[in-house]
Amino acid sequence: MADLLLSSTEKIFIVHGVQDDYRSDGRSNIDYRPMELETEVVSHASGSARLRLANTDVLVGVKTEIDTPKPDQPGLGKIEFFVDCSANATPEFEGRGGEQLANSISNMMQRAYQSSQAFELKQLCILEGKQCWKLYIDILILESGGNLYDAVSLAVKAALFNTRIPFVKAVLMDGGNVDLQLSDDPYDCKHLDVGCAPLLITLCKIGDKCVVDPSAEEESCSVISVVVGVTGNTKSYCSGKEIDSVKSLERKCSTIGMNGSGSLAPQTLQSAIMQGMVAAESLDEALGQALLRERQENVILKKHAYGFLK
Amino acid sequence: MPLDYKRFNGPEDSISYKRFTEDYIKSYDQLYQELIDENGVRKDGRAVDEARKMFAINDVVTQAKGSAYIELKQTKVVCSVFDPREIPHQNEFSQLGQIYCEVKFAPFSCPRKRRPHAPEAEERALSVALRKALEPTVCRHLFPNFQIDVFVYILEHDGACLAVAINAAGLALASAAVPIYDIITACTIAVIDGKMIMDPTEAEEHLAIMSPETQTNHGLITMSTLSQLRQITDFRQIGSLDVDCVTKAMDLLQKQCMKIVPNIQRVLVSNVIKYHKERKKLEEEAREREEALNKKMEEWKLLLNAG
Secondary structure, eight states, X not given: OOOOOOOHHHHHHHHHHHHXXXXXXXXXXXXXXXXXXXXXXXXXXXXXXXXXXXXXXXXEEXXXXXXXXXTTOTTOOEEEEEEEEOTTTOGGGTTTTTHHHHHHHHHHHHHHTOSTTTSOGGGGEEETTTEEEEEEEEEEEEEOOSOHHHHHHHHHHHHHHHOEEEOEEEEEEETTEEEEEEOXXXXXXXXOOOTTOOEEEEEEXXXXXXXXXXXXXXXXXXXXXXXXXXXXXXGGGOOTTHHHHSOOOOOOEEEEEEESSOOBOHHHHHHHHHHHHHHHHHHHHHHHHHHHHHHHHHHTTOOOOOTTOO | OOOOTTSOOOOTTOOOGGGGSGGXXXXXXXXXXXXBOTTSXXXXXXXXXXXXXXXXXXXXXXXXXXXXXXXXXXXXXXXXXXXXXXXXXXXXXOSSOEEEEEEEEXXXXXXXXXXXXXXXXXXXXXXXXXXXXXXXXXOGGGSTTEEEEEXXXXXXXXXXXXXXXXXXXXXXXXXXXXXXXXXXXXXXXXXXXXXXXXXXXXXXXXXXXXXXXXXXXXXXXXXEEETTTTEEEEEEEEEEEOHHHHHHHHHHHHHHHHHHHXXXXXXXXXXXXXXXXXXXXXXXXXXXXXXXXXXXXXXXXXXXXXX
């Protein structure tokens, strides 16, 4: 990550702080830093979101295209993640410098969204075996101040929530070719069901304890972190009448991975996963509320777009 | 291995003929019934919690510093480890030695699809996973600014290939006399419909990743451990599991990893014994030759003195 110069005394200070559940910026071990989230920031994308978590800045755009489904999964759509680490974040990302980090983030996202219990690819199907929607999720990392995985997963979920897919009015089969007819009205479209989309929670092991949402300084004090992908609760993403019709699902791990060159004791890993589940629950609920509010404001057109001006 | 861009990779749009067989679009339930019968016996006759028998030898590649070959029925993996060398194209000093891993599938290794020659996403992901698993194992502080190359070639893939690759790499590292903290072992577990299936085959892995219609647990976990130190060096899960299931799987995996350790140890010890014996034999032979020579010398000396 970013070039950080920390003396060993500073590192000891951070480690001791974590030990006493009082971190250098005043948070406890399970607190997140304040975030800013805005959806619909890119006009040419089907859905977009920008998330700023302290010094970490992530911009996500979703583009929808039409593709043919895979032959062994005729009824499913496709989703693909691309991460771009901008050299603006740190000069290290220049050229191919950020490639490894970008690959590991996109891999992790792909793995987290793999299960149908995390993201239902059936909703992207247009005509079984012939046509489906393909979502290209482009993630741009503008600034990196630690905890990229969490920030990326939050922004992706927000962007997907914001994504609109045009209604297909008619499908014509002409010989073997498929002919689609889409509505001309840009507002004639459907939203995706992304309630159970997973969030990634990074648990950074510092000393004997795990902390949630590590800053860049804290990340440099640790040799190993666990990333847990936890599926969301659809209920938090529904408003009004819908809320009674959906049933609440249990939160599950959709992916677990480890980052860094260290190793962990089994008990630590177990408690980290537990901690991740708890953190994901409150994070998911907060994200749901924020996104619903945002959508509400969009509908009654009183939302003031900030974009990058703030 | 340098990439050969001039190599002809075959037509891109060719497809496997298996797509037109009936097996191709079997439903989830059909596949499930085929793989596990109602008594909990798997297609190859194993119980649900039974791993495949392992065959392991080391020093199969004579040119490498250390190498290993591991076979789990139809999963066959070769791994070789080379001498530490200076990290190429790097001008910064690195305090810790680095491990360079490369996992490669043979073009004919997979039952579903022919592997292209150029490295693809899965191979790259496996290489990263292998590196992550090996990094805490090797005493990297002992060779600053150097890198150790670990190459894994998967000859045949029938499930659990990452676990087998890690086991092979551990064995190869040990036989290359690279300083390591502990013997690394790994294994894979598949969860299908809430059932824990140890050491899955490729078909079982495929089914575990496939999403069922219901909200049951499904997924795949690979874990690598240092058993003596009781440390987990890598843990990767995919699918959708609840926390209890993950915890239960972790216990099972830990036990299975422990079971593999004596096998690896036996291979290493028998190798040491073999070399020791060979050396003894060589020394014996040398001594015999020398004795014979000395005898000849004495004879000649007598002849000379007499003449």
